[in-house]
Amino acid sequence: MIAEVLAVACLVIGTAFNCLGIIGLLRFPDVYTRMHATTKMTTFGSVFTALSVIIYGAGQFLGTGDGQYITLSLHTVLAALALAVTNAIGSHAIARGAHRSGIRPAQAVVDRLGEVPP
């Protein structure tokens, strides 16, 4: 019962952050600032969605003792870890590619990378 309430709460938090990420994509001015909203906020949201599955699986395992729920929870942990690591590396690659192809950050107050010779 408690596990189900917690799972739904995590689901709500995750969905809310995913929505805010999409709004950020529409509002921000250039590729770098948009990446702050989309890649990271949606990672956080998706991790919370995964957390709700983990809590649900753990609750069901404690209730029924059925081994398949442990499998469900552990696989979701691995999925969340893979998501976090690949998202970080992917957004790093996009940002580096954008800067190398000459896109300057919009409205920037400082650009230390632009001062370094490539």
Add this chain to the structure above:
Amino acid sequence: MYPEETGPLSQRLLRDSHVEQVNDWTKTASVRRARMIAYLVTFIMALLLYLVFSAGSGTLWLWSPSELLAGFLLSLLTAAVAGKVLCRGKDYRMANPVRLLILPVYIIGPFFIEVTRANLDVAYRVITGKIRPGIIRVPSGMKTDFGAFLLANSITLTPGTITVDISEETNDLFVHNINVPAGWETRDTVEARELFGLANIPAWIRRIAE
């Protein structure tokens, strides 16, 4: 016997592959021992990963006998095929169980708190539209590649900051901030500690990787 672990990564990899070739011609006991350690480390890691993936499949504790046997054989195969590639560094600091146990503690504890705080900050900026972007230079202070990698990924996963590039000579990071605090735009470098508000993330990473 091995060249020192210095210089840019690309040159180091080139040198390592050269050393590998020399070793193929003159197989000594120490080389065979290093290979054995590489196979063993890869085998244990692969077996652990298999056990995590197949937990809950049976009644023998959590696993079924057939899964345990399949995991054992597949891990042997993985070690034979990929041991040489996966353990190229000849540096087994990260195979230390204590370091591997601090890593999840770090992710669940200080890192998660930091990510939550930063997410609320970016959520506020999404709604109000108050941004002050810029790219700053951050000396990572890490001596190893893995440490710099972990710090760069931690910075990227914390919303409000993305690592755009890394200087291979000095391990300096170039970080795009969505909101550069007043005064930072005139400073040449900003310490990594100052990017995080509550927890001392660089100290944690040093504890794990160095």
